[in-house]
Amino acid sequence: MRRIVYFTLIVFAFSACNSGSKKYTIKGTLTGVDSGKIFLVKAEAGQPVVIDTADVVKGSFELKGSAGLPEMHYLRLNDRDFFAQFFLENGQIAIVANKDSLRNTKVSGSKTNDLFNVYITEIERLNKEYTELGKQYNDAMMKGDAEAANKAKIDVEAMMDNMNVFAKNFVSENRNSIVAPFIYLSQFVNEASSEELDTIPGIFPAEFAESVYVKEINRIAGLKKKTAVGSLAPDFTMNDQNGNPVSLSSFKGNYLLIDFWASWCAPCRQENPNVVRIYGKFKDKGFNILGVSLDRDKEAWLKAIADDQLSWTHVSDLKYWQNEVAVLYGVQSIPHTILLDKEGKIIAKNLRGAELEAKLTELLGK
Secondary structure, three states, rough: OOOOOOOOOOOEEEEOOOOOOEEEEEEEEEEEOEEEEEEEEEEEEEEEEEEEEEEEOOOOEEEEOOOOOOOEEEEEEEEEEEEEEEOOOOOEEEEEEHHHHHOOOOEEEOOOHHHHHHHHHHHHHHHHHHHHHHHHHHHHHHHHHHHHHHHHHHHHHHHHHHHHHHHHHHHOOOOOOOOHHHHHHHHHHOOOOOHHHHHHHOOOOOOHHHHHHHHHHHHHHHHHHHHOOOEEEEOOOEEEOOOOEHHHHOOOOEEEEEEEOOOOOHHHHHHHHHHHHHHHHHHHHEEEEEEEOOOHHHHHHHHHHHOOOOOEEOOOOOHHHHHHHHOOOOOOOEEEEEEEEOOOOEEEOOOOOOHHHHHHHHHHHO
């Protein structure tokens, strides 16, 4: 089954100003909270940074300031309740929230946020249908009903196609809004070729060139050129679970699969039995695996290695999405795999299951 790219919304985001105002005012109502503290937060290098605070007084709060290039921010109630992801831009922004259902917070008052809401509403609807079809597939598999499972699988893949078509059309039809490069970066950049990524910034207005989205698309395009099929894989050294340095170059002489994964990644864990089986079949024929974990909890990482019986070499710096090797290779989603030949040249990407087995059979024999 195809892999769905899930959106991570708490990230940097820019938007074109739609108001002549050089100030913003955020007015919020928070049902169920008489008093407390609201924090205006944005993400920097994957970490939350507090920009401003306001007191909740009789269920209301207000934040004022001036925004340069608009960025996506979110709110936090007191110490840990995050809610209301929105593009912060100059003008009036209204927040309507309820303490008992913060995930259903409504944001309105700017063209950028209104457009983003249209996108999210439709994606959530499609995701709901996708989830239901996935449940039907799993139920059929559990019952051993191959015919029903095959039908459900086709329906799931068709729904995934529908979601991609909707997102691509949304980007094309709304290219004059910064929401468009945000969606492209979230949804399509990982699977796109470097050649495609070279053309994408040109479809947006020139002023978007300084946005974090277009800059990131350009950065990833550059990385993809360095890690394109046919290129020599960039060397790196990272510590294994025992603190010993492991270099990529030390694997030369064998075909090597670099496997980017994490203990918290459900699709990765679901794929691991296939990887274990393929490793067992080819490990004595000149094939090896180097697991690069995007974990941040060492105990969880080690437990997953043991539980899934992953007997090959593993490395991690426990920096989550800021893992230095993942950044070097421009990894935007996991599982993500890169297959190298005996000289360290990249010969394939994102082969899994039957495709990976077929490729290794071609290279190493049955």
